[in-house]
Amino acid sequence: MTETVIEAEGLGLRHGRRGGWALRDCSFRLREGRVCALVGPNGAGKSTLLTLVARLALPTEGTVRTAPPEALAYVGQDKPLYPQLTIAETLRMGRELNPGRWDAGAAERIVEGLELDPRTRVRALSGGQRTRVALALALGKRPALLLLDEPMADLDPLARHRLMGALMADAAEHGTTVVMSSHILTELEGVCDHLLLVDGGRIRLSGPMDQVQAAHRLLTGPVAARAELAAHTVVETRTTGRRITALVRPRGPVDGRTWETVHPSLEELLLAHLRSPDAPPFAVDDLLAGTEVPA
Amino acid sequence: MSALTPKGPYWVTVRQHRRVLWAVPAFVAAALAVTVALRVGAGDPYSGPSPVPLPDRGYDLLRLFLQSAGGVLVFLPSLVGAFVAGPMTARELESGTWRLALSQSTTARAWLGAKVAVAAGVSVLGSAALVGVYRLGWGRVFGTYQLHWADRGPYQAGGPVLVAYCLLGVLVGQLVRRTLAAMAVTGLLVGLVMLALGALRWSLLPVQTVITSLPSGRSAEGLPGSALLMDFGLVTAAGGRLPADACVERTGRLYDCPADMDVTGRYVEFHPASHYWPTQLLETSLILALSAGLLYAAFRLVRTRRQG
16 A cells, blocks of 8 residues: 655745746655655755655645645654753753654654753754754654655764664654755665755756666767767767767667666766756656555 | 752753842842842931921932832833743744754643743742832832823833733743844834733723712812822813813903803812722733733644644
């Protein structure tokens, strides 16, 4: 049984009445249990999209249907916490504000990694320590949908690896749907099974990670054969000497004698799209996609 | 946990502002201690056989204290408003913690409700206690110079209007948002409302008028000693009114009026001391009505800012 957790249609947000669009014409669906990577450069609209899904802002246009407020947890980019509260009091706040849902064990498991006195005030914590407390507050809520905006930005690589492990274990155990944004691609590779690439306020790539990757090929061949590329949707081409390398979405068979064909890595795929803002968007509807979900 | 322990968003609000919540009763207790000490220390300058008051340092100190306290308490509503606008509201908006609060299971309305209820409860109880303390001291020197029932300062500090103005401060503070400038704006807005209602205050109830006929009429005739004098002048046979000094220009004397002016008497308009409570209650109701409007607006705003 699969259910939609997020359904966005024509979602857009404009700052002020005459301001620019932070996000526009954003439509996608996300299936329950997905771990979705929301990637894009700084200022692309990632935070705006998460804020709209978290219902912390009203969209200027379009709609978003998502989990009810009590089943949704959101951790903002700046990890806001009350500085005058202690760690223990912050967790108590989670219990007070989420009556009947609060899972003290889950929250404490995340905070234990800090090895700090729970009577330490939040204002005395480092950025990474605050991240842990903010995540503990989010997981203690036992959310069905967890929205994380740049969750690991303040952490060193080791802490990042450990915390991501703890987070993923918790999400897998409870079937939590996770959407996390990052501009560090390696942070998300191997963890996420769904991809949303946002750039310039629009969705460029959307769909299950394996299907998005499977739809793209990295072709290398002689410059002379360039015309053959017109048979496919070309995202980006780069010429080095007499060789041409192209990232394409094949629309038919590729001649294996002319072209050397490989599957692009996630990083190659994303960078090619970011370097070519005019490449057409690509989307696989998560609900119409194949039912096999990678483990 | 005892039944008195606040729950949910109330617990969070109380915990966040624990220091201020302790400071309020401490301040009231200090004010009470000072007032009681001054009241006990004040002698009675009218106790001697002479109609001229005897010098009494304790009595003068109590009067000085109450005059200054009245002048300070007038600014209490602005201070309450500035606190609610700044540390309670603008700080949450600026540091982004409102997102933390609103992404929990409580609704935005419950969150706002808890904030308003805690701030309003503390302000009402605290200011009511201060009014009580003020009246305790005021009763000893009531009606003396600048401590008259209608004097600006004691009038506000010793009646329910102060409590209502503090409540108004809470609600204005909730509404004025976004930056720390909100503190100044709130303080100013509350001050303006106080000035506007202060200007309107003595028009709420109709004045009483006493007319005495010339030339016998003496100035204070029919005017109670405790009355708040609003206006006085001359009346003509046709019922018209003239300024008090209308005759001076012609005859050089106040009440020696030429026959062609047809002045028949003098009038005095005043509020008797019995108007104190009705005026206090009318003004209080006006402020409460204004506060109710602001409360409605605050909840409307939160509904349009965010779904659910």
